Amino acid sequence: MAASTKLSPAATAQLALTSYLGALERRPVATKSATSGLLYLVSEIVSTQLAKPTAGRQYAAAAGGKEAKERLSPLRVLQQSKPALKLAGYGALIAAPLDHVLYSLLARAFAGRTSRRARVGEVVAANALILPVQNAVYLAALSVLGGARSARQVVSAVRSQFLSVMQMTVVVSTLSLVAAQRWLPPMAWTPFFSLVAAAVDTAINVQAKRRELAAAAAGDARVDKDE
Template structure:
């Protein structure tokens, strides 16, 4: 068994050396990146252990480059906070990303409130959802998932972990997400909330099943466990901003069509009395198209 381990380590070292000797010498951005990863993999990059070379290289780049390697930069300070105060840091991160996502999507879609501002009432509501609901739920579920699979690093265990994430954790997170989105969108009754979950559940699950295995496999391979939740939040922020922007644009287009007809210029939506675009009362009951969607909560 020990000889097999030694042989495996020798193969790993050979691959690392090959990257250093052949890919790096080609120069350019790819060569420089490969050189940094190979150096971090050997533990030769200051302030790194060699256990997570890719995240080490990214962290070094974010915190000032090689000249500041080994010093306490912003990312290093954040990771330290994650270790010392995991739940608090995740709540602040998720709240900031959720609120920022709603604000950014409103700006990209030109979705203003009745006062002409992009900072709508949904921004603080989404921030509260991220901090008080999404982060604690994700923290607990990820802790439970990691505890169940603690010390199990085989390929079979990783595949089972992905399946458990997608078939058990994802439905829980996405159901809570849809309930919260319905309430933020203005649902008043249990029937409206139930209809929201029924209409949106499988659509959100499909997105989750596409993104979750890729992101979880990446985290399993390259990231320390305490960084998983912030990483998943970042992925959700990127995907969710796109979905949120598209959703808002479709809603605004539908409102323009309903109130002004197909042939009217979009500038008419700013005419006096045009309550539909930019935050005025929406026609009809709350429906899936009215959600302040930030994209599916990643089922990780």
Template sequence: MSTVAAPRKINPLLAAYLANLAAHPLRTKAITSGVLQFIQEVLATHLAGVPARKVPKDAPFYAHAKIESKAPKMTLYGMLVSAPMSHILVGLTQKMFAGKTDLAAKIGQLLVSNLIVAPIQITVYLSSTAVINGARTVDDVRKTVKAGFMNALRMTWMTLPLTIVIAQRYLAPELWVPFINLVQFITGTYFNTQLKKIRMAMDAKAKKDQEEKRE
């Protein structure tokens, strides 16, 4: 008597998400990135200790929750910049190694992802978030990128290969995308928190320098 394994049942919401990801990859990635960037911005604002604005007691709830204009801006960044950029860069990388499954191809894909794709994504991310967090000159953006680039790149080099190995070894294929999104959400929140701290330190230094000049 032969037995047939029952098909794996997955959460209906996850199934719907994966179906949309397959049918409309860029749109689904854009919406996902926008939502995650919004949440990241709110969390990073609290974690970085950004001073709360004084708001009237009858102000909308989002004002008390530190949901300011930066959160919608980060949402737009996620939808219009991050998701399309990642979609294109990852797609080009996959095309370069399409049909190649040998060890050399796997190493080559990993090198391209870490040495070309990741630096581009990090530079764009740091530049965009610097502007959103208050940078007004090219020099301010450059300083922010310089301060955060290597830390972000090292974090990516440590987490990305490990994330892929864990996903492939311990998780069902349908859980890979949500798991990778979760890891990127955590690291993104950390990066944004550090950027806000850098921005506040730069503002404090600039304010101190102005006061010294006046004296």
């Protein structure tokens, strides 16, 4: 019997990438939706864990042993975190299809144009046309998932955060688009941008959760002082 061939980590990664790109070519929207949903799920779990690292470590030290680790495990957080599942649904059902359409239109508009001017134009078009739509939709979705029920509440939430989010995402988007232009095939753009967006959204979520915790702590302190 011939010995089985053991693939190296690099060969395994290459095989996985080839299989994934094949799935993208056969079922682009479904594959991108699954990718985006998973990334947003992980993003929410990670941001929940990172939002209060000091409290988490203190809790683990106080509780001790296996029970504390289980209560702080990602699986336990997932079981107790409806926002994670909601964000996964947003990523799969809204973000991925929207990104697929937007970046397909962008790639079609600049297809076959490889000059420096065309590349710069593509970056400008992405930042001026695609990024505002993505950010507005994401912030609106977060406000709805966070409890907003009226159009006025959603608009207010988007306005309060839109400029700060745009400032950060313009820089990240420019760098990621330049990288995509140089090294990635067009079919891989959406999952790549989904990965970048998930990393950015994780950072935004961590900051937002820490602000909420700080505000809640300040409110509790005022109540205790009044009493």
